[in-house]
Amino acid sequence: MKPKVLAIDDSRTIRELLRVSLEGAGFEVTSAEDGVDGVSRFPDVAPDVVITDINMPNMDGFGVIDAIRKGAVNSTVPILVLTTESAPELKARAREAGATGWIVKPFDDTSLISVLKRVSGA
Structure with missing residues (x-):
């Protein structure tokens, strides 16, 4: 069974780059x-790992982390932040909210896949 990833990003380009890279590595995106x-x-996707951007309209990545961690379904799923931001205070805020890791864009396919395999147990 393929590990499932929920990729949340307001950039269509980033979503497509993630899909191509991760599906090529055996993930379902x-x-x-x-x-x-x-x-x-x-809840419907029931992902093995979530990747979220921070700066998005309607609900930012911190809201995503908070909603998942406080939810009743799969609240311990690994959550990776994938963002252009690199400020230490934002990393600390994400960690305190319950993020598992932080990756700065642009991402390296090999490194991202390695991290996803490690946190998802794939």
Whole structure:
């Protein structure tokens, strides 16, 4: 069974890059265009790992992390933040909210896949 990834990013380009890279590495990818979309898809997708951007309309990545961690379904799923942001205070805020890791865009396919395999147990 393929490990499932829920990729949440408002950039269509990033969602497509993630889909191509991760599906090529054997992951099943579901995309969401913002935090509200991602959180609403989360229970049905039942992902093994979530990748979320921070800066998005409607609900940002911190809201996504908070909603998943406080939810009744799969609240311990690994959550990776994939963002252009690199400020230590934002990383600390994400970690405190319950993020598992932080990856700065642009991402390296090999490194991202390695991290996803490690946190998803794939």
